Each structure stands twice: as structure tokens, then as C-alpha cells.
Amino acid sequence: MSRAINMLDKRLHTNLAGIYMNTPVLTASGTFGFGEEFAEFVDLSRLGGVMVKGTTLKPRRGNEGVRITETPMGMLNCIGLENPGVEVFLQETLPRIANYNMNVIVNISGSTVEEYGILAEMLDVPGVAAIELNVSCPNVKEGGIVFGTDPKAAEAVVKEAKAHTKKPVILKLSPNVTDIVTMAKAVEYAGADIISLINTLLGMEINIHTQKPTLGNVTGGLSGPCVKPVALRMVYQVAKAVNVPLIGMGGISCAEDAIEFLLAGASAVAVGTANFNDPAVTMKICDGINDYLAQRHLESVQDIIGAAL
Amino acid sequence: MPKVAVDGEIIDQHELAKDVWRMEVEAREIAREAEPGQFVQLQIPGGAFTLRRPVGIAEVSLQKGTVAFIYRVVGKGTKALSRLTAGTVINVLGPLGHGFSCKAKRPLLVGGGMGLSPLLFYAEHAKGKADVLMGGRCERELFWQEIYKPHVQEVFCTTDDGSCGTKGFTTTLLPELLQKGDYDLVIACGPEIMMQGISKIAHEYQIPCQVSLEKRMGCGLGACLSCSIDTTSGQRRKVCKDGPVFWAEEVFDLA
Structure with a gap:
């Protein structure tokens, strides 16, 4: 099955900083577990990669109270990086998901610059395709957001990770900044191999019956179709300003959305919230991009990347 | 599955x-x-x-x-x-998710409000082996009686206002039913406070008890962790994937 799909997807083959991908369609961290949860609906090897659930040095139990709420054309979440910790990931999860033949991209969060280095080194093992630095989780109190909003801090995190791994290093940018281009230039200068963007937008909801915030953590990260125009604008701006490849994400829920991001200069895209509504949506997006290229007699997805710039 | x-x-x-x-x-x-x-x-x-x-x-x-x-x-x-x-x-x-244990010879179903919905499937599946204890605020909320009757031996009712069956909650009537009956499993679905009370009573009578939890969910597949809960063993569990049905002692402190 893999081979047949490989041939059908010939136009979609992508190489991102040395990571070979069958398609430029990945899944965004926190929305797709470790991939295995979706194995009944998706050919995981057909994805460009699975950015697995955010991993930290020590286990985290995440936030108390309500963690998810639907909003107009989107949703807010405040999971708070619940995960079993990097050791359990290495000993239990990674061996278990090795059989799926997918690019495993490990999203990591540190509470200090040094922790990013420790995590990067621990994850420099076979079976890990790349590391994604999460410097923009809006739902944890320490670390995260500071590294994501201060160019100097983001630079330090990238340098620390690069010094401790031979794997490609992806930095995930936060949209919760005044000027995303400044952040992108800083992390490119620091040596990031790939930039992914955007993480969720900080938001909140108030329950008018209880007169209290809905979410246990008061604020949460907004995602889904409602953020797509913001994400697309940011990808477009960053693509004009840097040379490293971009993985665009933010509200992508169909092939047309994905194509917009590719035209805006993303070399690949990641799908997040849309997986909740349709667990097989990534496969439909791959098919749709393929059809779009075929209709235009284009041989490769490379032919449309950045075409709108 | x-x-x-x-x-x-x-x-x-x-x-x-x-x-x-x-x-x-x-x-x-x-x-x-x-x-x-x-x-x-x-x-x-x-x-x-x-x-x-x-x-x-x-x-x-x-x-x-x-x-x-x-x-x-x-x-x-x-x-x-x-x-x-x-x-x-x-x-x-x-x-x-995972459903209820279907091995019981004589299950007692205890439901409050919309918790009676998944229990109905159990009642049908048990082919006349089960009894049901249903609780509501008033008689109007217990429209379930007629729906359950073809599938169970007995229907017991409690209402907050006493308009139907015993006045009080399901927990008011449960001790009497467990005392008299020959139940080998209690299955509860409803408000969490009710399930906690039911679990404690079942535990006192040493009858195994399962509860079905409700949490806000995102994916339903165990991926997003919106519905994570603490268990009594200290392990985190996902309601959508590891549940929604749990043994009472896994999720409630019964001691």
C-alpha cells in the first residue's frame, strides 16, 4: 500500500532540511497524540510527519478544570502540556510507534534554556526525524511564552538545542507577538533549520451563567478555521523575510486552505484542530493538493511554493 | 474493536x-x-x-x-x-471507548437524567436480567419508565418531589434494594455526585460497581487530552479512551 501511494503522491514528495516526506502534510503537535491514535483512519507513513504531543523533561499533569471549549469557527484549549515526560516517551512510546514508518517529530518544551539542550540531546536517537522547539505554549506559566516573545531568548533556545543534537531543529513561532518577522529573523540567525508557525492565539471565554471564565486556566489557545487568515498573513510575511523552509499551520481544514499556505511560501503544512472533526482529513488534503497540481499539469508541489509572494 | x-x-x-x-x-x-x-x-x-x-x-x-x-x-x-x-x-x-462489563448475571442499573441513555443499551443487551433504578426531579423527567419496561424485570423510581416512586434520590432507595436483591453488579450513569454516592453504597454492600464518566472532549480518540482525569492509583486516564466506563474504585475514593 505504501508503495502504491508513493507513486500516486510523486508530485507531493518533499525534502525539508534533509527530512524526506511523502507529502508536505504533517499533523500539528497536541492534536494528533503520538499518531497511533489515528492509525485506523490515516496512513501515517503518507504524512510528511507527525509532530507528537509536547514533551517535557519531567512528567506534567496539565491544567485543572475545563480544558477545551468550542468558539465560533474554532476552539480554545488549555491542556497545559500534560505528558508522561521524555523518559517514558523514549522507553515506551517511541519503540511502540516505530512500526508506523512515519517521520516522528518531537515537540519539546523546557522551563529553562538548558532544559531544551538536555531534551534535544536525549532525543538525538534513531526513530526521531526532527525536534520542534515549543517556545510558545500559552498554557504553562513558566518558560514557554517568554522564549516565544523575546527574540534574544528564542535565539538562545535554538542555539542550545542545535549544540546538543544532529537532528534538524524546528522552531515553532508564537503569534502572540507584535512583530513576528523579528522573531523569525532571530531564530533563523540562531541556526533553526525550519520554522513552523503559528502556535495558538491567546484567548478566553466567559460563561455568562456562572459569570466565571469557562477554562480552568482562565485563558487558552485559540485554534481552528477562525485563526487561518492570521496564520496565513504571518506565513506570508515570514516567507518574505527568511530563507529557511517554513511549515505553515493555523486553521487548515481542507486542501484549499493548505494550498493557500503553500502559495504564501510554506514548504509544508501541518493540520491540527481539523483532525478532531474529521480524523481522516489529512488524507483528503493530500488528495486535494495532488488534484490541484494535476489539473494544472504541474509535476511537483515545489512549483507552487511561494507562488503568491 | x-x-x-x-x-x-x-x-x-x-x-x-x-x-x-x-x-x-x-x-x-x-x-x-x-x-x-x-x-x-x-x-x-x-x-x-x-x-x-x-x-x-x-x-x-x-x-x-x-x-x-x-x-x-x-x-x-x-x-x-x-x-x-x-x-x-x-x-x-x-x-x-470501553463499555460496561457484560458478564453479570443480575445487574442493577442506576441512572439519573441523561445517564439513563447509555444504560438503556445495557438493559436491552442484558435481555431481561437487569433491574433499573431511575432518579429524577419529578415524574415528568421519568418518561424513561415505559422505554425500559420491555427490557428489565423491575423499574424502581425516585423523585426529588415524591411525585413518582420514593421521595428522595437514587441513593435513598439503593441500600434497601441491595439488601433485598441478589444483584452481582451495579452500573451507574448520571451526575458525578450521584455516581459517587452509588459507588459508596455498592462498596458497603460489597457489590462491584462501574460508573460512566462525562467530560468535555475534543478528539474522542485519546489524542488531545481534553478529558484527562486523576485516578485513585495516581495514574492519569482519558475518559474517551480508557473510559468512559471505570470501576468505581478506580475513580472514587471509597474508603
């Missing part, structure tokens, strides 16, 4: 009581695989809703290849679901 996401035609939808609806959908694969206590995630047609809605499976017909859901309209999503008419196609993801 294979899960599928299938487009199924709504073959019937009607209001059973104020704001409580029953929707029956053709979904043969799900009907074949479903076990009592499992649930599905319904996609609301039209694309206006980002998340699916988790709903317990209330009835299954293998002959018709249908699954039925009984749900209360509580917000915009369930309102939109209730407006769908027969003939509309809806995408159903399931069956999801």
Missing part, C-alpha cells in the same frame, strides 16, 4: 420529552461492533461547528443496522442536531 467514521442516514428523529431527543441513524458497522457503555462522536453537518459532539449509544438494532442516541439539547450544537430531520446524512465516529 475497530472504529470507523461513517456517513449514515438519519432514519428517525423525534422529541421524547421537552428538549430530549431520540435520533436513529443507519450505521451498520457501528451497530455491529458497539458494546453497551460505548459512545460515538457526531459531526454536525454544515461545517459551522469545529468539534463533534460525544453521545452515548442508547439502542442498537442489528436487524436494521442502526444506532440510536437519546440526548438533551443543552447548547448550540445539540440544538443544531435536534433540527436534523429523517433523510439527512450525518457522520458518525465510533464506537469509542
Whole structure:
């Protein structure tokens, strides 16, 4: 099955900083577990990669109270990086998901610059395709957001990770900044191999019956179709300003959305919230991009990347 | 237990009581695989809703290849679901999670409010072996009696106002039933406070007890961790994947 799909997807083959991908369609961290949860609906090897659930040095139990709420054309979440910790990931999860033949991209969060280095080194093992630095989780109190909003801090995190791994290093940018281009230039200068963007937008909801915030953590990260125009604008701006490849994400829920991001200069895209509504949506997006290229007699997805710039 | 996401035609939808609806959908694969206590995630047609809605499976017909859901309209999503008419196609993801133990010889089902919906599937499946104890605020909320009668030996009722059955809560009547009866399993579904009380009483009478938890969910597949809970062993569990059914002692401190 893999081979047949490989041939059908010939136009979609992508190489991102040395990571070979069958398609430029990945899944965004926190929305797709470790991939295995979706194995009944998706050919995981057909994805460009699975950015697995955010991993930290020590286990985290995440936030108390309500963690998810639907909003107009989107949703807010405040999971708070619940995960079993990097050791359990290495000993239990990674061996278990090795059989799926997918690019495993490990999203990591540190509470200090040094922790990013420790995590990067621990994850420099076979079976890990790349590391994604999460410097923009809006739902944890320490670390995260500071590294994501201060160019100097983001630079330090990238340098620390690069010094401790031979794997490609992806930095995930936060949209919760005044000027995303400044952040992108800083992390490119620091040596990031790939930039992914955007993480969720900080938001909140108030329950008018209880007169209290809905979410246990008061604020949460907004995602889904409602953020797509913001994400697309940011990808477009960053693509004009840097040379490293971009993985665009933010509200992508169909092939047309994905194509917009590719035209805006993303070399690949990641799908997040849309997986909740349709667990097989990534496969439909791959098919749709393929059809779009075929209709235009284009041989490769490379032919449309950045075409709108 | 294979899960599928299938487009199924709504073959019937009607209001059973104020704001409580029953929707029956053709979904043969799900009907074949479903076990009592499992649930599905319904996609609301039209694309206006980002998340699916988790709903317990209330009835299954293998002959018709249908699954039925009984749900209360509580917000915009369930309102939109209730407006769908027969003939509309809806995408159903399931069956999801783990169901109740079906090995009991003489189960007692204890339900409050919409908790009676997934218990109905159990009652049907138990083919006359079960009794049901149902609680509501008033007689009007216990429209379930007629629905349950063909499937169980006895229906016991409690109401807050005493308008039907024993005045009080399900926990008021449960000790008496466990004292007299020959039950080997208690299965509870309803408000968490009720399930906690039921669990404690079952524990006192040394009868195994299972509860079905309700939490806000995102994916329903164990990926997003929206529905994580603490268990008494200190382990984190996901209601959607490890549950929604748990042994009472896994989730409630019964000591």
C-alpha cells in the first residue's frame, strides 16, 4: 500500500532540511497524540510527519478544570502540556510507534534554556526525524511564552538545542507577538533549520451563567478555521523575510486552505484542530493538493511554493 | 474493536420529552461492533461547528443496522442536531471507548437524567436480567419508565418531589434494594455526585460497581487530552479512551 501511494503522491514528495516526506502534510503537535491514535483512519507513513504531543523533561499533569471549549469557527484549549515526560516517551512510546514508518517529530518544551539542550540531546536517537522547539505554549506559566516573545531568548533556545543534537531543529513561532518577522529573523540567525508557525492565539471565554471564565486556566489557545487568515498573513510575511523552509499551520481544514499556505511560501503544512472533526482529513488534503497540481499539469508541489509572494 | 467514521442516514428523529431527543441513524458497522457503555462522536453537518459532539449509544438494532442516541439539547450544537430531520446524512465516529462489563448475571442499573441513555443499551443487551433504578426531579423527567419496561424485570423510581416512586434520590432507595436483591453488579450513569454516592453504597454492600464518566472532549480518540482525569492509583486516564466506563474504585475514593 505504501508503495502504491508513493507513486500516486510523486508530485507531493518533499525534502525539508534533509527530512524526506511523502507529502508536505504533517499533523500539528497536541492534536494528533503520538499518531497511533489515528492509525485506523490515516496512513501515517503518507504524512510528511507527525509532530507528537509536547514533551517535557519531567512528567506534567496539565491544567485543572475545563480544558477545551468550542468558539465560533474554532476552539480554545488549555491542556497545559500534560505528558508522561521524555523518559517514558523514549522507553515506551517511541519503540511502540516505530512500526508506523512515519517521520516522528518531537515537540519539546523546557522551563529553562538548558532544559531544551538536555531534551534535544536525549532525543538525538534513531526513530526521531526532527525536534520542534515549543517556545510558545500559552498554557504553562513558566518558560514557554517568554522564549516565544523575546527574540534574544528564542535565539538562545535554538542555539542550545542545535549544540546538543544532529537532528534538524524546528522552531515553532508564537503569534502572540507584535512583530513576528523579528522573531523569525532571530531564530533563523540562531541556526533553526525550519520554522513552523503559528502556535495558538491567546484567548478566553466567559460563561455568562456562572459569570466565571469557562477554562480552568482562565485563558487558552485559540485554534481552528477562525485563526487561518492570521496564520496565513504571518506565513506570508515570514516567507518574505527568511530563507529557511517554513511549515505553515493555523486553521487548515481542507486542501484549499493548505494550498493557500503553500502559495504564501510554506514548504509544508501541518493540520491540527481539523483532525478532531474529521480524523481522516489529512488524507483528503493530500488528495486535494495532488488534484490541484494535476489539473494544472504541474509535476511537483515545489512549483507552487511561494507562488503568491 | 475497530472504529470507523461513517456517513449514515438519519432514519428517525423525534422529541421524547421537552428538549430530549431520540435520533436513529443507519450505521451498520457501528451497530455491529458497539458494546453497551460505548459512545460515538457526531459531526454536525454544515461545517459551522469545529468539534463533534460525544453521545452515548442508547439502542442498537442489528436487524436494521442502526444506532440510536437519546440526548438533551443543552447548547448550540445539540440544538443544531435536534433540527436534523429523517433523510439527512450525518457522520458518525465510533464506537469509542470501553463499555460496561457484560458478564453479570443480575445487574442493577442506576441512572439519573441523561445517564439513563447509555444504560438503556445495557438493559436491552442484558435481555431481561437487569433491574433499573431511575432518579429524577419529578415524574415528568421519568418518561424513561415505559422505554425500559420491555427490557428489565423491575423499574424502581425516585423523585426529588415524591411525585413518582420514593421521595428522595437514587441513593435513598439503593441500600434497601441491595439488601433485598441478589444483584452481582451495579452500573451507574448520571451526575458525578450521584455516581459517587452509588459507588459508596455498592462498596458497603460489597457489590462491584462501574460508573460512566462525562467530560468535555475534543478528539474522542485519546489524542488531545481534553478529558484527562486523576485516578485513585495516581495514574492519569482519558475518559474517551480508557473510559468512559471505570470501576468505581478506580475513580472514587471509597474508603
